[in-house]
Each structure stands twice: as C-alpha cells, then as structure tokens.
Amino acid sequence: MTPPIYLDYNATTPVDQHVLKEMLPWFTERFGNAASRTHLYGWEAADAVADARQQVAKLIGATEKEIIFTSGATESNNLALKGAYEAAGAERRHIITVVTEHKAVLDACQHLEALGAEITYLTAAPDGLINLRQIEQALRPDTLLVSVMYANNEIGVIQPIADIGALCRANGVFFHTDATQAAGKITVGVEYDCVDLLSLSAHKLYGPKGVGALFVRKGTNLTAQLDGGRHERGLRSGTLNVPGIVGFGKACRLAAATMPTERERLKTLRDQLEKEILETVADVRINGNQEKRLPQTTNLSFEGVDGEALLMAFNRIAVSNGSACTSALVEPSYVLKALGVPDDLAHASVRFSLGRFTTEEEIAETIQHVQEVVARLRA
Template identity: 65%
Template sequence: MTYPIYLDHNATTPVDPRVLEAMLPYFTEHFGNAASRTHVFGLNAADAVAHARQQLADLLNASPVELVFTSGATESINLALKGVFEANQHRGNHIITVQTEHKAVLDVCEHLAQLGAEITYLPPNPDGLVTPEQVAAAMTPATILVSVMWANNETGTIQPVEAIAETVHQHGALFHTDATQAVGKLLIDLSQTRIDLLSLSGHKLYAPKGIGALYVRKKTPLIAQQDGGRHERARRSGTLNVPGIVALGKAAELAQTEMLTEAPRLAALRNRLETGILANFPDVQVNGSRAHRLPNTTNLAFPNVDGEALLMSLNEIAVSNGSACTAASTDPSHVLKALGLSDDLAYASVRFSLGLNSTEANIDRAIEHVANVVGRLRVVGV
C-alpha cells in the first residue's frame, strides 16, 4: 500500500522511534505502579516519572513540582479553566478568551457560562492576532482568568502571550495558555513570563496519544476536577500512565536538543511549499499572520474551487481544512470565519503542517500534486 505524504502534523505526530524505545520497557519489565513505594517495581516506576517530569520541566524552564500529568491537552484545559473558576468564584466570575481558540477551550467556556460565568470572546484582527490592549479593554473588576492560545492549530498564528500575561497580571487576574501547538516548536521560558497555567499534549511532539500535562505556577489557586487518590499533589487523581509519561519526557528532551535546528529547517520547507503553490496560483490567500506563525504551518485558501472536491482530490497528501477535533462538523472553520473569510473560501482552505519526516522531495511532490488538482478543478469548474 502506498501512503500519502503526511502533512498533517498539527493533528498528530508519529511517535519518534527514540521515544518508543524509551517507553517500551515500562509496559513489560518496569510495569510497576508509581504510587507503590514499598517495593522495587513501584520505586522504579516512580523514579521514571520523576525523571520525565524533570525532562519536561527543563524544556519549559519550570519547576518539576509545577507540572501535573494528564491524559492530554483537553483534560489539562478542563482542569485549568474549571479549576480556576471554582477556586475564584469569591473574587469574580468573568473569563476572557478569543474567538479563534480550540474547541477544548471554547466548549469549556460554554459549560462554565451555564454555571454562571460571564465569558468575553475577543475578535482577532484579520491576521488572527489579538493585542494586550484588547485584553486590557475587556477586563473588569470581576475578571478572574484570561485564556489565550499560544499558537493557533489551524493557521499557526503566534499570539503575544508573554505581553498579554503581563497585562492580565497588572489587572489582578490569572492567565492560561493552550500551548499544545507551541511546545516543542517554540522556545518557552516559564521562569521569565507571568503565565500561570499552560496546557500541552504529548502527541503533538512525537509522543503517543493519551498523555499530556498542565503547568500550574506555584500558589495558583486551583480545584481538582478528578478525585480518587490525591495523585499529582492532589491536582489530578488517577494511576499514572508511566509509559506515556516516560514517552512525554523523552519527547521533551529531544525537542529541547533539536528545536534550534529543526525549526528553521521546517520554516524553509514551509516557505518552499508556500512559494511553489503561490507561483502556480497567485490568487491563493495565506490565512493568518505571515510574520508571527509557527515554522511548520501554512493555511492556504484556494478561490474558485469547491472545498469538498478539493480535499477529496488531494489524495496523494494527508492534509486537513481545520482542527482534527472538528473534522466531523459540516460547518466552516470557526477560526477562519473569525478572520473574515466567506464560507466558500473557508471550506476551500487547506492546512499544511510539516514535521520531522518532511523533506524537500516530498514537499516538491506535494506542490506538483496541488497544482495538478487545483488546475483540474478550475478547468472543470468544481
């Protein structure tokens, strides 16, 4: 079977063989429960968890005690937003976020609104950015939390989260960022920011699905959302996923080692892809900021092409037209709609997201395939 060229790394990444090698012994030889401290099996598992926690802390320049292991970014976001809301209701009920956030944030905000939260959804600029001034203007004495995604999963747009976090703290509220797409791709130094909570997921940086973490700055008030054993310093109960945690730690170590060379490599390939497609179709539109975006991501809108026909015809490359979590929806991307795109143009937009296995050869093949497909669809008027 011939597989298409994989250009959907923002949806998920393949497990790095080095990550797989690190985690495999913890399914078999070192199978202990990390909470069982009375024998060597449990102690070995606990040591592995501690090592992985340090590896992830090193990547983020945080303290290991500030990291809570979860099942992934969605759980981390739920814990962050719901936990802060419950812990701070005596102070206020107002939460600020952005229209272009992942559904993991937007759906939680909708849930909290049913519990009495007041939610402000900031509109982005046409390039997808929000500003600290926008956030400041939306804040009220009742604001307890602001949540702004570090890098958008659909467009790659990078928000000025450090500056926004500083503004939020000046107004006495807490700041959370969904950094699912940023961790492993961008340099993050939590010791130098006012970020209080940060969510991440392992399967976006070459670890397996089902493991993630939440960074919680020391002394941040947070109510646990999962009870039953007071694991993870009473932040998140449940037997630890030791193989997954080991994998996340190894993936973090590799990202820290290789990011400075991998990011410019991916940016060059992304630019090669973008330039090649635009050379064939100058009317193609780049969605989101071109100056502030992830090195591996481009989102392109193809005018005068039916979006469904386009995606079905791009069978030699694996791409998407939005978040993997909303792939079953028939609605146009809420992210692209917030940027001002029409329904037709949003449907005809394609996200290309590159990764470790991307090469010049497969980028050139992708350009050729896109050119053939779009050219044919335009000729037949589809």
C-alpha cells in the same frame, strides 16, 4: 499502495522511534505502579515519572513541582479553567478568552457560563492576532482569568503571550495559555511569558497519545476535577500512565535538543511550499499573519474550487481543512470565519503542517500534486 505524504503534523505526530524505545520496558519488564512505594517495582516507576517530570518542566522553563500529568491538553484546559473557577470566590466570576481558541477551551467556557460565569470572547483581527488593548479594555474588577492560545492550531499564528502575561500579572489576574502547538516547536518560557497555567499534549511533539501536562504556578489555586486518591499534588487523581509519561519526557528532551535546527529547516520547506504554489497557482491566499506564526504551518485558500472536492482530490497528500477535533463537521472552519474569510473560501482552505520526517522530495511532490489537482478542478 503507497501511503500519502503526511502533512498533518498539527493534528498529531508519529511517535519517534527513540521515544518508543524508551517506553517499551515500562509496559512489560518494569510495569510497577508509581504510587506503590513499598517495593522495587513502584520505586522504579516513581523514579521514571520524576525524571520525565523534570524533562517536561525543562522544556517550558518550569520546575518539576509545577507539572501535573494529565491525559492530554483537553483535560489540562478543563482542569485549568474549571479548576480555577471553582476555587475562586463568588466575587471572581469573569473570564476572558478569544473566539479562535481550541474547542477544548471554548467548550469549557460554555460549561462555566451555564454555572454562572461571565465570559468575554475577544475577536481576533483579520490576520488572527489580538492586541493588548482589547484585553485591557475587557479587564474588570471581577476578572479571574485570561486564556489565550499560544499558537493557533489551524493558521499557526503566535499571539503576543509575554505581553499578555505581563498585563495579567500587573492586574492580579491568572493567565492560562494552551501551548499544545507551540511547545517543542518554538521557545516557550513560563517565567518570561508570565504564565500561571499552561497546557501541553505529548502527541503533538512525537510522544504518545493519551498523556499531557498542566503547568500550575505555585500559588495558583485550582479545584481538582477528578476525585479518588489525590494523586499529582491532589489535582489529578488516577493511576499514572507510566509508559506514556516516560515517552512524554523523552519527547520533550528530543524536542529541546533539535528545536533550533528543526525550526529553520521546517521554515525553509514551508516557505518553499508557499512560494511555489503562490507563483504557479492563481488565486491562492495565505490565511493568518505571515510573520508571527509557527515555522511549519501554512493555511491556504484556493478560490474557485469546491472545498470537499479539493480534499477528496488530494489523494497523494494527507492534509486537513481545520482542527482534527472538528474535522467531522461540514461547516467551514470557525477560526477562518472569525477572521472574516467568506464561507466558500473557508471551505476551500487547506492546512499544510510539516514535521520532523518531512523531506524536500515530499515538498516538491506536494507542490506538483497541488498544481495538478487545482488545475483539474478549475477546468
């Protein structure tokens, strides 16, 4: 059976063969614990981790001392929000975020609310963007932190991160951004963006699952969420996943090298997919801002089609109708609902996310498949 065309790169990416090759020796031949500093095996592992840390830092314009390795962006988000809250004094209990954030941020905020935090949830405009005025009006003397996703995982909308960061810095407020979907796809710079805390995950940029990082700017106080060993500058205890970290570093290096050309290639393919579907299939709408968005993502709503039937009928393509973390839910996308998309349209919305191995031929076949499926279902 021929596998479907994979167009769900925002959910996860395949490990690049160059990344896998870099990782393999660290499972068997060079299996040392990076915390073992008394023999060659440990020294080799520690050096490999240090090299990977530099590569991850370089991708986002940070220094290696500001990179904390974690199990992924979910842990990074939790460490950033919970760690900052626990480290703050009683007079800094207010956090600002957005209703369209990833559940790893929203659920962490709900956890903090139960501990006494006050959370302001900003509402995005119908195109998915928020504006500075909203944040400015929400700031209070006791505001500790603002958390705004760099680029949305469902609709690809890119928020005005640099402007938000500058506003936060001017008001003495920490700024956290979940850059999981942005890093390696568009230019991300923690200095230019005035970011204090930034979350990453390797499996979104052709690295392995189960490894990520948190950028922690010097002077940003966090309380560790895992105790036992005081690894990673005392912020994240646990034996380091050396093969995964090595793969993460290699993935960042590849992403940095290929980003300029890959960004344009994917935008061209994405635009072709959108254009031909909109021209040949009636009553289709694009969700989210069409200018300020990731180059490889489009989210389309198909009017007059049952959403569940639509996804079941798309048997030649692998796509999704929302975040991979919430795909088990029967409710329509909370992101689209927050933008004012009616339930029936939100149910009949599909995210197409392209990636490094997407070809022109696959896009052409996808367009034809969408045309056939929607026509059949509407009939």
